[in-house]
Amino acid sequence: MGISNIWVFSQESNGTATSGTLELLSQARSLGGTVTAFVGGDATSIAGILGEYGASKVYATGDLAGALPGAAVASAMKAVIDGGDSPDLILFPQNYEGRDVMSRLSVKVDRTVLTNNVAVAVDGDTVTVTTPVFGGNTLVSTSFSGSAPYLAAFRPKSFAAESAGGGAAEVIAAPVPDLGSTGGATVTAVHVEESTGPKLDEADIVVSGGRGLGEADKFSMVDDLAKLLKGAAGASRAIVDAGWVPYSMQVGQTGKVVKPNVYIAAGISGATQHMVGMKGAKNIIAINKDAEAPIFGVADLGIIGDVHKVLPKLIEALQSRG
Amino acid sequence: MGYRWVRMSSMKVIVCVKQIPDPALPGELDSSTNTLKRDGKLILDESDSYGVEMALQLVDAAGGGEVALVSMAPNDEMSGMRTALAMGAAQGLLVSDSALAGSDALTTAKVLAAAVQRLGGADLVLAGTESSDGYTGTVPEQMAEVLGLPSVTFAKKVTVDGSTLKVDRQTESGFDEVTCPLPALVSVTAGVVEPRYPSFKGIMAAKSKPVETVTAADLGVTPVGWEGSGQAVAAVEQAPAREAGTIIEDDGESFGKIVEYLETIKVI
Numbered sequence: 109m110g111i112s113n114i115w116v117f118s119q120e121s122n123g124t125a126t127s128g129t130l131e132l133l134s135q136a137r138s139l140g141g142t143v144t145a146f147v148g149g150d151a152t153s154i155a156g157i158l159g160e161y162g163a164s165k166v167y168a169t170g171d172l173a174g175a176l177p178g179a180a181v182a183s184a185m186k187a188v189i190d191g192g193d194s195p196d197l198i199l200f201p202q203n204y205e206g207r208d209v210m211s212r213l214s215v216k217v218d219r220t221v222l223t224n225n226v227a228v229a230v231d232g233d234t235v236t237v238t239t240p241v242f243g244g245n246t247l248v249s250t251s252f253s254g255s256a257p258y259l260a261a262f263r264p265k266s267f268a269a270e271s272a273g274g275g276a277a278e279v280i281a282a283p284v285p286d287l288g289s290t291g292g293a294t295v296t297a298v299h300v301e302e303s304t305g306p307k308l309d310e311a312d313i314v315v316s317g318g319r320g321l322g323e324a325d326k327f328s329m330v331d332d333l334a335k336l337l338k339g340a341a342g343a344s345r346a347i348v349d350a351g352w353v354p355y356s357m358q359v360g361q362t363g364k365v366v367k368p369n370v371y372i373a374a375g376i377s378g379a380t381q382h383m384v385g386m387k388g389a390k391n392i393i394a395i396n397k398d399a400e401a402p403i404f405g406v407a408d409l410g411i412i413g414d415v416h417k418v419l420p421k422l423i424e425a426l427q428s429r430g
Numbered sequence: 431m432g433y434r435w436v437r438m439s440s441m442k443v444i445v446c447v448k449q450i451p452d453p454a455l456p457g458e459l460d461s462s463t464n465t466l467k468r469d470g471k472l473i474l475d476e477s478d479s480y481g482v483e484m485a486l487q488l489v490d491a492a493g494g495g496e497v498a499l500v501s502m503a504p505n506d507e508m509s510g511m512r513t514a515l516a517m518g519a520a521q522g523l524l525v526s527d528s529a530l531a532g533s534d535a536l537t538t539a540k541v542l543a544a545a546v547q548r549l550g551g552a553d554l555v556l557a558g559t560e561s562s563d564g565y566t567g568t569v570p571e572q573m574a575e576v577l578g579l580p581s582v583t584f585a586k587k588v589t590v591d592g593s594t595l596k597v598d599r600q601t602e603s604g605f606d607e608v609t610c611p612l613p614a615l616v617s618v619t620a621g622v623v624e625p626r627y628p629s630f631k632g633i634m635a636a637k638s639k640p641v642e643t644v645t646a647a648d649l650g651v652t653p654v655g656w657e658g659s660g661q662a663v664a665a666v667e668q669a670p671a672r673e674a675g676t677i678i679e680d681d682g683e684s685f686g687k688i689v690e691y692l693e694t695i696k697v698i
Contacts, residue, residue: 413680
């Protein structure tokens with residue numbers, strides 16, 4: 109008994125394992141038992157690093173040929189479970205693919221899912237996960253009841269990625285069975301909207317703009333400041349929804365989770381949705397004209413003022429330094 | 431599910447809508463159950479208004495058809511549903527049952543899927559990507575699996591070409607173009623369309639539009655609520671607070687404080 113067989117839904121990007129994958133493998137290892145990586149796609153290029161971070165074996169579906177992973181990977185997982193290798197706990201990254209695969213699998217194994225977590229603890233047979241609510245001010249810990257497998261998703265950067273120094277893991281084929289009526293959703297073209305400069309979720313400095321900018325054109329101030337500081341520009345959900353900037357720039361619950369050295373929030377009030385995506389920043393500077401804005405509750409330096417007055421002067425001051 | 435999809439000459443779209451506590455008011459946990467208090471006035475989740483709008487536009491584009499709603503609530507609250515009817519939906523099915531309190535995401539998906547089937551199924555089922563109060567974000571994809579449908583999540587643009595959906599689907603780095611056969615389920619992101627404001631005429635008409643109210647047992651879904659939930663809250667605690675920072679009022683020179691701060695932490 110106990111939690112001895114842990115799977116991690118593992119993802120590849122640009123020929124290596126994603127940082128979220130390595131974080132989850134590291135955490136899975138610390139919970140004890142054996143760690144298995146499950147890859148939706150071809151695992152040849154990442155079997156080495158998956159093993160290094162603690163996977164003792166890797167299941168791989170092989171090339172999905174454009175199929176959206178939700179139904180395909182969940183069906184492949186179910187086939188392995190039916191074949192006798194039944195996990196006690198499956199860790200998923202809180203992202204598009206992770207969410208879709210865990211949702212489909214949840215129905216197939218008739219077990220609930222717990223999402224948006226930042227911590228996990230195992231005590232005997234009991235698995236407890238923790239999720240922040242109300243803008244991260246309150247932490248709710250929830251235990252799974254009933255029998256395994258337990259399905260849980262974790263936000264990026266919840267755990268540190270640490271190599272275990274292991275060798276390459278054995279790759280076992282876990283082909284996608286016939287999907288019947290649930291198949292058919294197929295990717296026909298891929299569009300990348302990433303801007304130049306450092307990536308939002310990796311940048312050391314992030315400057316984000318919100319509704320307080322007033323209009324779409326004013327986002328250029330945020331861009332300019334980000335460039336001057338060699339950082340990345342981000343945005344609140346409000347202005348992404350309003351169509352001012354693409355979704356790939358959204359910081360928050362539904363967007364990217366960032367943990368930069370410096371986070372500058374310009375004209376962002378600090379809705380729950382946004383705060384959970386940036387509260388982990390080391391230094392937070394906020395500019396907002398509403399003294400009551402929740403963002404000031406987390407700011408190391410808060411300026412109660414109009415972004416249209418403060419930002420141009422700040423940009424000018426930084427430019428004059430050369 | 432032993433269910434036969436009925437194809438019609440016009441398009442039938444069912445939209446999942448959630449009625450939530452007003453997000454403008456501070457949220458509160460029920461101290462006895464440690465779940466979000468949902469017993470006050472409930473409104474239409476703004477993120478679902480996009481699904482309703484998209485459904486209305488797709489039916490228009492198809493040259494006819496019907497938009498129906500399914501919703502689930504622990505009480506018979508339907509003001510949020512009336513908002514969607516006032517926007518132009520034709521009818522609704524509300525699963526209203528005190529036994530539903532405490533239901534987990536999987537149970538919610540089973541109940542809503544059964545509600546879709548009770549309405550006779552649809553060419554397309556639409557849902558928001560996640561609610562603004564619970565944020566679980568798994569219910570649409572779970573529903574698709576229960577209904578045996580293909581699905582496309584995080585859609586930011588949806589068009590229908592005969593019996594095929596064409597969807598622009600958000601990804602971490604941009605978007606993918608995806609095709610999918612109908613019938614299907616699609617979850618839409620906020621901001622994809624501009625939800626119309628209900629007209630006065632629409633609001634008046636909504637009052638007489640049919641809304642059937644059923645229980646989970648009527649739909650044959652048991653157990654639900656706490657009993658059917660695969661989870662139990664173990665603890666609630668306050669997160670460690672950040673140390674209070676320096677908050678100053680802009681006097682025209684506050685940009686200098688930011689420069690100073692950046693110098694102190696050595697990023698410039």
